[in-house]
Amino acid sequence: xxxxxxxxxxxxxxxxxxxxxxxxxxxxxxxxxxxxxxxxxxxxxxxxxxxxxxxxxxxxxxxxxxxxxxxxxxxxxxxxxxxxxxxx
Amino acid sequence: xxxxxxxxxxxxxxxxxxxxxxxxxxxxxxxxxxxxxxxxxxxxxxxxxxxxxxxxxxxxxxxxxxxxxxxxxxxxxxxxxxxxxxxxxxxxxxxxxxxxxxxxxx
Numbered sequence: 001x002x003x004x005x006x007x008x009x010x011x012x013x014x015x016x017x018x019x020x021x022x023x024x025x026x027x028x029x030x031x032x033x034x035x036x037x038x039x040x041x042x043x044x045x046x047x048x049x050x051x052x053x054x055x056x057x058x059x060x061x062x063x064x065x066x067x068x069x070x071x072x073x074x075x076x077x078x079x080x081x082x083x084x085x086x087x088x
Numbered sequence: 089x090x091x092x093x094x095x096x097x098x099x100x101x102x103x104x105x106x107x108x109x110x111x112x113x114x115x116x117x118x119x120x121x122x123x124x125x126x127x128x129x130x131x132x133x134x135x136x137x138x139x140x141x142x143x144x145x146x147x148x149x150x151x152x153x154x155x156x157x158x159x160x161x162x163x164x165x166x167x168x169x170x171x172x173x174x175x176x177x178x179x180x181x182x183x184x185x186x187x188x189x190x191x192x193x194x
Contacts (some may be wrong), residue, residue, distance in 0.1 A: 009103045016110035028176045036126045043137045059153045073168035081175035
């Protein structure tokens with residue numbers, strides 16, 4: 001019961017940054033919103049693993065997701081440093 | 089039993105930090121302030137949540153893996169945020185100032 005409530009709260013915290021992703025004035029705001037949502041997704045995956053009682057499977061998915069989140073953020077930041085979010 | 093109580097307290101604190109980070113992303117005035125408000129509560133909230141989950145079922149192999157995720161994210165999340173902020177300031181996004189404080193010494 002406690003874990004379900006915590007999972008719901010983390011899911012709400014996961015939804016909120018997408019307002020910034022949709023509305024953000026610059027492309028950097030959007031990218032930062034996606035990065036924040038990715039960090040919260042790692043927590044959410046581990047919590048869902050505990051709720052289902054299969055944490056030993058979900059934890060590997062969480063590790064892979066954390067690595068992909070870092071790679072995506074850094075690659076897109078390098079790209080935006082060159083173009084500033086406008087088409088070349 | 090006392091271990092699970094500690095785990096629950098840590099989980100609640102971590103979730104509060106995650107919620108505060110989400111609210112800060114929406115409420116702060118410009119990109120740099122939002123990056124500040126997004127990354128720090130996020131990193132601390134993830135650390136507290138993972139520590140709580142590691143203690144929830146006692147110390148097992150999965151606790152070690154969860155702490156490994158914390159170690160990785162504590163290195164990766166500030167690096168990604170720093171790269172984004174540097175990209176923004178290299179492109180020329182001007183930081184927000186209160187009206188009439190300073191204009192041109194970027």
